[in-house]
Amino acid sequence: MTAIRVYEFAKNHNMSSKAVLNLAKKNDIDFNSHMSSMTEEQQNKLNQLINNRKPVVEANDSTTNTQATKKDSAKSANPNKEVQHKQRSHSNKKQTEDDIETKTSSNNSKHTDKASKKRSMNNQSEEQEQGNRSNRRRGRGNRNNRNNKNQPVSKGITARKHKDLPEKLVYTEGMNIQEISKIFHRDASEIIKKLLLSGVMANQNQALSKEVIELIALEYGVEPEEKVVVDKADLEIYFEDNEDEELLTSRPPVVTIMGHVDHGKTTLLDQLRHTRVTEGEAGGITQHIGAYQVEIEGKPITFLDTPGHEAFTTMRARGADITDITIIVVAANDGVMPQTIEAINHAKAANVPIIVAINKVDLPEANPDRVMQELSEYGLIPEAWGGDTIFVQISAKYNQNIDELLEMILLVAEVEELTANSNRLAVGTVIEARLDKAQGATATLLVQQGTLRIGDPIVVGNSYGKVRTMLNDNGRRIRSAGPATPVEITGLNDAPQAGDLFVVFEDEKSARMAGEERAQRAQLEQRDTKKKVTLDNLFESLSEGELKSVNVIIKGDVQGSVEALSASLQKIEVSGVRVNIIHQAVGAINESDITLAAASGAIVIGFNVRPTPQARAQATEEEIDIRQHRIIYNAIDEIETAMKGMLDPEFVEEIQGQVVVRETYNVSKVGTIAGAYVLEGHITRNSKVRVIRDNIVRYEGEIASLKRFKDDAREVTKGFECGIMIEKYNDIHVDDIIEAYHMVEVKR
Numbered sequence: 001m002t003a004i005r006v007y008e009f010a011k012n013h014n015m016s017s018k019a020v021l022n023l024a025k026k027n028d029i030d031f032n033s034h035m036s037s038m039t040e041e042q043q044n045k046l047n048q049l050i051n052n053r054k055p056v057v058e059a060n061d062s063t064t065n066t067q068a069t070k071k072d073s074a075k076s077a078n079p080n081k082e083v084q085h086k087q088r089s090h091s092n093k094k095q096t097e098d099d100i101e102t103k104t105s106s107n108n109s110k111h112t113d114k115a116s117k118k119r120s121m122n123n124q125s126e127e128q129e130q131g132n133r134s135n136r137r138r139g140r141g142n143r144n145n146r147n148n149k150n151q152p153v154s155k156g157i158t159a160r161k162h163k164d165l166p167e168k169l170v171y172t173e174g175m176n177i178q179e180i181s182k183i184f185h186r187d188a189s190e191i192i193k194k195l196l197l198s199g200v201m202a203n204q205n206q207a208l209s210k211e212v213i214e215l216i217a218l219e220y221g222v223e224p225e226e227k228v229v230v231d232k233a234d235l236e237i238y239f240e241d242n243e244d245e246e247l248l249t250s251r252p253p254v255v256t257i258m259g260h261v262d263h264g265k266t267t268l269l270d271q272l273r274h275t276r277v278t279e280g281e282a283g284g285i286t287q288h289i290g291a292y293q294v295e296i297e298g299k300p301i302t303f304l305d306t307p308g309h310e311a312f313t314t315m316r317a318r319g320a321d322i323t324d325i326t327i328i329v330v331a332a333n334d335g336v337m338p339q340t341i342e343a344i345n346h347a348k349a350a351n352v353p354i355i356v357a358i359n360k361v362d363l364p365e366a367n368p369d370r371v372m373q374e375l376s377e378y379g380l381i382p383e384a385w386g387g388d389t390i391f392v393q394i395s396a397k398y399n400q401n402i403d404e405l406l407e408m409i410l411l412v413a414e415v416e417e418l419t420a421n422s423n424r425l426a427v428g429t430v431i432e433a434r435l436d437k438a439q440g441a442t443a444t445l446l447v448q449q450g451t452l453r454i455g456d457p458i459v460v461g462n463s464y465g466k467v468r469t470m471l472n473d474n475g476r477r478i479r480s481a482g483p484a485t486p487v488e489i490t491g492l493n494d495a496p497q498a499g500d501l502f503v504v505f506e507d508e509k510s511a512r513m514a515g516e517e518r519a520q521r522a523q524l525e526q527r528d529t530k531k532k533v534t535l536d537n538l539f540e541s542l543s544e545g546e547l548k549s550v551n552v553i554i555k556g557d558v559q560g561s562v563e564a565l566s567a568s569l570q571k572i573e574v575s576g577v578r579v580n581i582i583h584q585a586v587g588a589i590n591e592s593d594i595t596l597a598a599a600s601g602a603i604v605i606g607f608n609v610r611p612t613p614q615a616r617a618q619a620t621e622e623e624i625d626i627r628q629h630r631i632i633y634n635a636i637d638e639i640e641t642a643m644k645g646m647l648d649p650e651f652v653e654e655i656q657g658q659v660v661v662r663e664t665y666n667v668s669k670v671g672t673i674a675g676a677y678v679l680e681g682h683i684t685r686n687s688k689v690r691v692i693r694d695n696i697v698r699y700e701g702e703i704a705s706l707k708r709f710k711d712d713a714r715e716v717t718k719g720f721e722c723g724i725m726i727e728k729y730n731d732i733h734v735d736d737i738i739e740a741y742h743m744v745e746v747k748r
Helices: 006-012 017-026 040-077 079-137 141-151 177-184 190-197 209-221 235-239 267-281 309-317 339-352 367-378 401-418 508-527 538-543 559-570 591-600 614-624 632-644
Strands: 168-171 224-226 256-261 291-296 299-304 325-331 356-357 388-395 429-436 439-449 455-462 463-471 486-492 501-505 549-556 577-584 601-605 626-629 650-667 671-684 689-694 695-708 715-717 720-726 737-746
Touching: 017 040, 079 401, 079 439, 141 339, 168 209, 177 190, 177 439, 190 209, 190 267, 190 299, 209 401, 235 429, 235 501, 256 267, 256 339, 267 356, 267 401, 267 577, 267 626, 299 401, 325 401, 339 356, 339 591, 356 367, 356 401, 388 401, 455 486, 455 508, 463 508, 463 737, 549 591, 549 626, 559 577, 559 601, 559 695, 577 591, 591 601, 591 614, 601 632, 626 632, 650 720, 671 695, 671 737, 689 720
Parallel strands: 168 224, 256 299, 256 325, 325 356, 356 388, 549 577, 549 601, 601 626
Antiparallel strands: 291 299, 429 439, 429 501, 439 486, 455 463, 455 501, 463 486, 650 671, 650 737, 671 715, 671 720, 689 695, 689 737, 695 720
């Protein structure tokens, strides 16, 4: 008997790895994890323990069988009881028939009484008609009296029934007097009178404050209680973990594949698709959405078709924490590359388990040991070396060890104990969305909790609607989707953004209200843009308590400079603040760095490197601060002075005045003199000027001379004329605007 791992032992005995670990722990056998190896002695001991448990189970089965036979014998021993029960039921039926007969006879007697009453009433009416005929003959005088007698006598205004006051007034801020009067069963005028006596002026339709409502309640001796209003437009409250453990069931894991370019991510995804197609259905497959499922041993695994780390970071920036396991693909012939390091940092920031797939092991130049050595420097230590990271050597091109990779994913998912409640309204996250010309807004959703069905009223991000159609990853129409199932839906009023949350509501009215409220809030937030962290406002943010740490991303030309700058920045000591370096790498500042900075609110420092044009444009759009340095001490001093609020002052342009040219004079050997009139402000001899023609700046320079009449002038103010010569510029036309300005020093 050779040494095997715990999960293999559990698989041979049709047990879960967790059950084997618990059994070993109870019997003083210690294993670190399901990947630990077992000696022959440990295997024999566990086999004896498992065999000893089986007779106990058989004994329990025998006891249950004896109980069942006792019940059958009891039934056969008491046949008379069943006969007595039948006789009782027969007598009860007879009693009910007698009751029905007595009820019908009483109803017939009631009908005869009513008929006799009607006859007496008809006789009385005939007698009254005869009396009326005799009265008509007596003349007109009695006619008025007769009419007055026949008129109904008014009983006056009915008195209002008195109702007691409620013991407690449950109110919300903004209620009016009319609403309170209905709760108190009192007239609104009475409440208005009480408020007037208390010195408060209000009408019955006016929204009342919290203090006024409590004052009214105390005047009537009613205890006020403010109603707690739940914000239905906040979708995050529906994701709180308050599920009953009895309703939770296991769900498939959600896996994201990341790695460097050309390391085999796409080949691995294609191989997984092919595996699923050959096992399930013949023919080709059409990928309609950005996620799909693979089944192994009857257990599904959901793969997100967003393998690039950029998409992963963008989703994390929007709060989409939907990934359960991350697979980092590393080529055995290339080793660890820059995007591999970024993928590791993104996965660690999302706090998800990591499985390393070493690809291209079939190549002759493959060196998996070198890859393990390089990854151990970034905290990913293989289990064979005493670490806790799972490494699998695969060849995606030749389908080598793909089954082992899928098995490792299921093992990690089993240890993580991924559960969900399928018997509730569905909630989840948007994977991607688009506007289709034929179908309108379509969104790819990943259900995280509950079950999504056709016709459900749904709110997705800032849009809302009703689920019209639902497609699975094969492009087939389905009517429901459980947890960890990706689907594509239609029926929304607008296309949401990737990473938005979605929630199913009980009715369409509440979904519409929540969607409209979220759209309105998003519009207000867009107007009031969020203040980004820059070195200019860093001290202000720190003093306001907005920041406890300064997030920094470092990019340099060589690894030595990056490590030196990182170590120096971490040594900066400012009370209550620390430098947190979230990413450092070698190379130009790219779009991935800007996305990570936007997600983490970080400042990007480039040492002897420049940002790419795409990264610069994205940084300008998202207001990310990029600082570039060539001397390490300047970078350290700038960060330290920014944290202490002692940045050097900067110069800002200040407009002094505007002058319009009314005439030009060309003087030989001197140049062009502009006869001008000061429209606004003033102009001085030391002012810098720019010549503006048709709202376009033609020239910027300095004043050569400024004169009033024939005398030199130091300053000319608004409403006066002057002569101006601009140094090294003679192309001055009539109606040109000369704008005077100077640079003002502003302390940061």
